[in-house]
C-alpha cells in the first residue's frame with residue numbers, strides 16, 4: 001500500500017518535470033524537497049514527520065563538542081528567517097558555509113557537498129527559497145566552541161557545468177554529493193572523514209530519538225556492501241527505507257524526501273554507487 005502511494009507520487013513528479021521545460025522555481029523546489037533533503041533538518045517534526053504548514057521554519061538541534069546549533073528558519077520572514085538576506089549572501093552560504101557576518105557555520109549543514117552545485121541549480125534553489133511564505137519563528141543563536149570547518153567531498157570541490165551532467169555516472173556522483181550520502185556513510189578518523197581509505201564503508205554512529213543508527217556499507221563490495229544487490233533492491237532502500245532482507249531502516253536518512261526523486265535521478269545515483277571501490 002505504502003509502496004503504491006510512493007510510486008504514484010514519484011510518477012507525478014516525473015511526468016510533471018518531463019512534460020514541459022522546467023522553470024527555475026520548479027527545479028529549486030525539486031532539489032530542496034527531494035534529493036537535498038533540506039526539510040529533514042530545517043522543518044519542525046511531530047510524531048508523523050514534518051508538521052504541516054510549518055515547513056522550513058526551523059528544525060532539529062545538535063549539542064556536540066564543537067557546537068550547539070539549531071537548523072534555522074529559512075522562510076522569507078524578514079526578522080526570523082532569511083527574507084532580508086541578498087541572493088549573493090544565500091549563495092555564498094550554500095557554496096562555502098560562510099554566513100553574512102563572516103563566520104563559518106556549523107558543519108552539520110552539509111555545505112562541503114554543495115561546492116559542486118551548478119550555477120543554474122544554485123540560482124534555482126534561491127529562486128525557490130524566495131517563494132517560501134514567511135513564518136515567524138526565532139531559533140536560539142548558535143554557540144561555537146571552536147572554529148568550524150567543512151568536510152569537502154573529494155571531486156566536489158568545484159561547481160559542475162550543465163554539460164558534465166550529461167554523463168550518467170557523473171550525474172549520479174553530482175546527485176549523491178548534493179544528497180550528502182557519503183557524509184553519513186563514511187566513517188570519521190581523527191583528521192575528519194576517511195574519504196581516501198573508507199569512502200562509503202559505513203559504521204558511522206548517529207544517535208537520536210530513534211535510538212542508535214549505524215550507517216551501512218554502500219560500496220560495491222559483494223560481501224559487505226551493495227555489490228550483490230539488484231538495482232530494484234537499492235532503490236527500495238534509498239526511497240522507502242526497506243533493506244534487502246525486508247527490514248525497515250531507521251532515521252535520520254531522509255527516505256520520504258528521496259521517495260519523490262525521479263527514477264532517472266535514482267538510477268544515476270545507483271550507477272555511481274556501482275563505481276565506488278569495494279570496502280570490507
Ligand code: HEC
Pocket residue numbers: 032036037038039040041042069070071072073074081082090093099104105106107108109110125142
Ligand atoms: C543535515 C542538516 C541540514 C541540511 C540537510 C541542510 N541544512 Fe541548512 N543548516 C543546518 C544547520 C544546523 C544550520 C545552522 C548552522 C549554524 O548556525 O552554525 C543551517 C543553516 C542554514 C542557513 C543559514 C540560515 C541562518 O539564518 O543562518 C541556510 C540559508 C540554510 N541552512 C539553507 C539550507 C538549504 C537551502 C538546504 C538544502 C539545500 C539546507 N540548508 C540543508 C542544517 C542543515
Ligand code: HEC
Pocket residue numbers: 176179180181182183184185206213214215216217218226234237238243244248249250251252253254258269
Ligand atoms: C543523514 C545520514 C544519511 C544520509 C544523508 C544517507 N544515509 Fe543511507 N543510511 C543511513 C543509516 C544510518 C542507515 C542504516 C539505518 C539502519 O540501520 O536502520 C542507512 C542505510 C542505507 C542503505 C541500506 C544499506 C543496507 O545494507 O541495508 C542504503 C542503500 C543507503 N543508506 C544509501 C544511501 C544513499 C544512496 C544516500 C544518498 C542518496 C544515503 N544513503 C544518504 C544514513 C544516511
